[in-house]
Amino acid sequence: MLNNKVFNSANIRAMHETMTRLYEAARLLHGVTTPTELARLLNVSPQAVNNWERRGISAAGLLDAQDKIGCSATWVMTGQPPMLLESNPPAVEVNSPNSEQKLGEIADSASADTRTMASGNDASTMTSSQRLRAALHDKGLTSSEIASVAGVGIDAASKWMEGEGPEITLAQAVSIQNTYGVNAVWLTKGKGDPGITVRFTDEFRPIPITKWRAIPVVGRAQLGDNGHWADLEFPVGHGDGYIDFPTQDPNAYALKCEGDSMRPRIKAGEFVVIEPNQPIEPGDEVLVKSKDGRVMVKEFLYKRAGRTHLISANDAHKPIALADDEIEKIHFVRAICRPSSWRPE
Numbered sequence: 001m002l003n004n005k006v007f008n009s010a011n012i013r014a015m016h017e018t019m020t021r022l023y024e025a026a027r028l029l030h031g032v033t034t035p036t037e038l039a040r041l042l043n044v045s046p047q048a049v050n051n052w053e054r055r056g057i058s059a060a061g062l063l064d065a066q067d068k069i070g071c072s073a074t075w076v077m078t079g080q081p082p083m084l085l086e087s088n089p090p091a092v093e094v095n096s097p098n099s100e101q102k103l104g105e106i107a108d109s110a111s112a113d114t115r116t117m118a119s120g121n122d123a124s125t126m127t128s129s130q131r132l133r134a135a136l137h138d139k140g141l142t143s144s145e146i147a148s149v150a151g152v153g154i155d156a157a158s159k160w161m162e163g164e165g166p167e168i169t170l171a172q173a174v175s176i177q178n179t180y181g182v183n184a185v186w187l188t189k190g191k192g193d194p195g196i197t198v199r200f201t202d203e204f205r206p207i208p209i210t211k212w213r214a215i216p217v218v219g220r221a222q223l224g225d226n227g228h229w230a231d232l233e234f235p236v237g238h239g240d241g242y243i244d245f246p247t248q249d250p251n252a253y254a255l256k257c258e259g260d261s262m263r264p265r266i267k268a269g270e271f272v273v274i275e276p277n278q279p280i281e282p283g284d285e286v287l288v289k290s291k292d293g294r295v296m297v298k299e300f301l302y303k304r305a306g307r308t309h310l311i312s313a314n315d316a317h318k319p320i321a322l323a324d325d326e327i328e329k330i331h332f333v334r335a336i337c338r339p340s341s342w343r344p345e
Contacts, residue, residue: 015053015054016052016053016054016055016056017056017079018052018056018057018062018076018077019052019053019056019057021071021075021076021083022038022052022065022069022071022076023038024083025065025071025075025076025083026038026041026069026071029069029070029071029084029207030069033334034281034283035049035050035053035283036281036282036283036284041068041069042064042065042068042069043064043068044061046283048061057076059169059170062076062077062170063170063184063188063189067185067189067191067192070084071083071084072084073170073174073177073184073185074174074177074178074184077174080178123186123190124189124190124191125190126190127163127167128167128168128173128187128188129159129160129162129163129164129165129166129167129168130163131186131187131190132160132161132163132168132176132187133160133161133162133163134163134194135180135182135187135194136161136180136182139180143157143158143161144157146160146161146176149175149176149179149180150168150172150175150176151171151172152172167188168187168188169188170184170188173188181195182194182195183195209246211246211247211248212244212245212246213244213245213246213247213252214242214243214244215242215243215244215245215253215254215273216242216253216254217240217241217242217243217253217254217256217271218240218253218254218255219255219256219295220255220256220257220258220295221255221256221257221258221272221287221295221296221297240256241342241343241344241345242254242342242343242344242345243271243273243337243341243342243343244341244343245273245335245337245341247273247334249275249276249277249278249334250277251275251276251277252273252274252275252276252334253273253274253276254271254272254273254274254337255271255272255274255287255295255297256269256270256271257269257270257272257297260314263314264313265285265313265336266285266297266313266336269339270336270337270338270339271336271337271338271339271341271342272285272333272335272336272337273333273335273336273337274287274331274332274334275331275332275333275334276329276331278331278332278334279332280300280330280331280332281300282300282301282302283299284299284300284332285297285298285299285300285332285333286298286299286300286310286330286331286332286333287329287330287331287332287333288308288310288322288327288329288330289328289329289330290322290326290327290328291325291326291327291328292326296310297333298310298311298312298320299311299312299313300330301319303324306324306325307322307323307324308321308322308323308324308327309321310322
């Protein structure tokens with residue numbers, strides 16, 4: 001159902017597992033459905049997102065994702081629940097022999113730590129070791145306990161507890177977060193609150209999908225380059241049945257697809273939901289209607305020198321370029337729906 005080329009069966013298997021989870025969180029929590037939207041949300045380049053898909057999200061990107069999307073860095077890295085990150089928790093429950101009795105204290109004192117640090121140095125100006133000391137120095141932990149959790153030597157842990165020593169790495173921060181409930185983003189970047197909830201017993205609370213509407217099917221789109229499928233062309237609000245789909249575009253409409261140029265992304269007989277009011281960007285799938293009557297679903301590549309360049313998901317079909325004055329309309333494809341989504345009027 002997503003307009004995102006990475007969400008097909010072939011690419012999803014090849015994508016790094018951390019990005020599979022990140023896309024899931026971004027979709028559920030922010031409605032993000034394309035790599036471009038994800039890049040905009042995290043304030044990184046689309047190329048960075050493309051690199052993460054192949055090699056895995058970077059350490060900086062992981063922390064930004066936790067801070068800006070609200071998903072747990074631990075969950076993105078390992079798949080270990082919960083997915084959601086909750087600040088200012090009522091309690092912390094982690095099965096750890098080193099901290100079972102101390103986690104509640106750490107979580108409950110997060111706001112107090114924040115007030116203490118606000119009266120002195122701002123957290124963002126402190127080093128990670130200084131933030132660690134501020135969060136844990138009065139919890140009765142020993143250097144050996146912290147060394148065991150973070151996977152460092154006792155000497156390094158002792159320096160941390162004095163607010164000195166080397167910067168804390170992402171992996172070490174996540175281990176500390178898992179055991180002691182100290183926010184890894186706050187620890188490494190000084191952003192957010194010191195305390196988080198890390199609970200394995202959270203109830204399942206799915207985010208409901210709203211704004212479902214009956215989207216009229218107004219025609220057919222040929223997925224090959226030589227099709228002329230525009231025989232229905234009913235006005236929006238009327239047509240050959242409906243597709244139920246959540247959209248905020250009041251002029252959204254649907255088309256039934258024929259042909260094979262977008263396989264395996266779009267198969268013959270499936271429907272595409274079109275949002276004409278959504279701006280298009282390179283990499284988006286689009287509906288293109290030429291003035292000679294052709295109606296095609298393609299991937300928008302770029303515009304240059306008065307020509308619009310389009311490609312197909314199926315490599316057997318060559319890229320095409322249309323002069324701008326040949327195009328009657330070019331609209332954003334929001335989603336692909338199975339034939340079973342169709343219902344009569």
